[in-house]
Amino acid sequence: MKSSIFNFLGEFSSTLEELALRVEDLLWDQPQEAMMKARLFGETLVSMIFEQENMNEVYPLKQWEKINRLYKHDIIQDEIYKKFEYIRKNGNIAVHQVTDMDLEVAKQAHQVLFDLSVWYTEVYVSHTFIAPEYELPSKQIQDPHIVKKWMDEYQERVAEIEIQLEQLKQEKKQQQISVKEERKINARIGPNRINNSERSVPIERFQATFEKVNLERKNLSKKAAEFKHKEFEEEDTEAYVYLLDNVTPTIAVHPLLIEQAKKLVDVTSKPLKSTALRRFPRKVENNTLKSNYGYTYTFQTKGELESLLFRIVEVLQSRKSGIEEY
Structure with a gap:
């Protein structure tokens, strides 16, 4: 197997490693195909988190529903949420659009996959894990005018994710307020007259x-x-x-x-x-x-x-x- 910054994934998931290596193989010549593989990588990683957190699915959830649930349960924070959303949204575009995907989108996805991989390894595999230094697979840099065009589009997509995250924060905040109100009511009613499922560390x-x-x-x-x-x-x-x-x-x-x-x-x-x-x-x-x-x-x-x-x-x-x- 070729040398890659993603080789550490093979220590706990050959599936993730193979997907990451496939992204690298396709990156320069077939960025749209690379983005499709990145999308599959994101879905696989989210499913692994669900398994680690024992978050059973009563019915099948879509990827955006799973990501939202992880965020609302404080399992992932803002930055990780944005990275998962970047992969999901651009992966969907790669699957459904007819025109070729911009190489810069796939290059950015490559780094996002690396960041997510390091985060998962530190949280779920070993808190003493030392990540390799990030680098792109070697290839000639694209024309600067094309890069600028992509950066404008990238900023627009990031702005969309920011808006979406803000909406999710408001929903999360509202849920927390509801929980606080419920606790106040429960405190007034008394522990012997209610079945309170809220738990906290004493x-x-x-x-x-x-x-x-x-x-x-x-x-x-x-x-x-x-x-x-x-x-x-x-x-x-x-x-x-x-x-x-x-x-x-x-x-x-x-x-x-x-x-x-x-x-x-x-x-x-x-x-x-x-x-x-x-x-x-x-x-x-x-x-x-x-x-x-x-x-x-x-x-x-x-x-x-x-x-x-x-x-x-x-x-x-x-x-x-x-x-x-x-």
């Missing part, structure tokens, strides 16, 4: 307990609060513990601690896959990397949590001192 209730055993908060998302023991370095992933948004108070622990420490094995735990556990390893199933995973423990009181955290810290410190538990 950070205010339990943060002091984490701090008591030298676990400091490093990150907070909708799904989890991330804590790390102060005596360990950032790259020591086993030193992280997550407080989850489960209905029953729950923490998630690094798999290594469970698999090697008796002090934690005798406590009931369950495996959990979630992208919220961003510092934990990724599960491999059928030769495919899935979501990050860890082991969860439930508790009811601050005392129970403190007891769990003390066990975790003891195991961490014994590992740091070179004491293995069997």
Whole structure:
């Protein structure tokens, strides 16, 4: 297989790598065909994100519906949304228009595919991934007048995507307002008289307990609060513990601690896959990397949590001192 800046994709998806290489093969002589392959790349990547996030489709969704859903659920942010839309819109044009597609559109798509590939790898494969430097496949640069004409058209398309994104932001904002209003109503009615499906990380209730055993908060998302023991370095992933948004108070622990420490094995735990556990390893199933995973423990009181955290810290410190538990 030829050398390419997209070769890293083959480590977790031969399909994505093959599509990216096909785009490069077609780029200079058949930009319209290259754009069609880029469109297929975008659809494949979005489907992979849906699988990673366990976002089941009750009925088949179109590509624009999937992209919108990812944005509304805060899985992708503005810049990534724009890149997916650039590929989708220009890919549709390539499929349906009769006239040849401008080479500059396909060249821009090549870089967008690279940016999306790097983003996906950093988020879903390895947060320590080091991306190669971007470069186009070698070829003579196009006439500057043609480039200027394309840039004008490109700016128009970007403006359309900006308008579309602004509309989507307003919809998202309106949804958030509706959720806030619903929470206010639920608070007035009381927990015993409603079935409230909204969940949040109980950070205010339990943060002091984490701090008591030298676990400091490093990150907070909708799904989890991330804590790390102060005596360990950032790259020591086993030193992280997550407080989850489960209905029953729950923490998630690094798999290594469970698999090697008796002090934690005798406590009931369950495996959990979630992208919220961003510092934990990724599960491999059928030769495919899935979501990050860890082991969860439930508790009811601050005392129970403190007891769990003390066990975790003891195991961490014994590992740091070179004491293995069997």
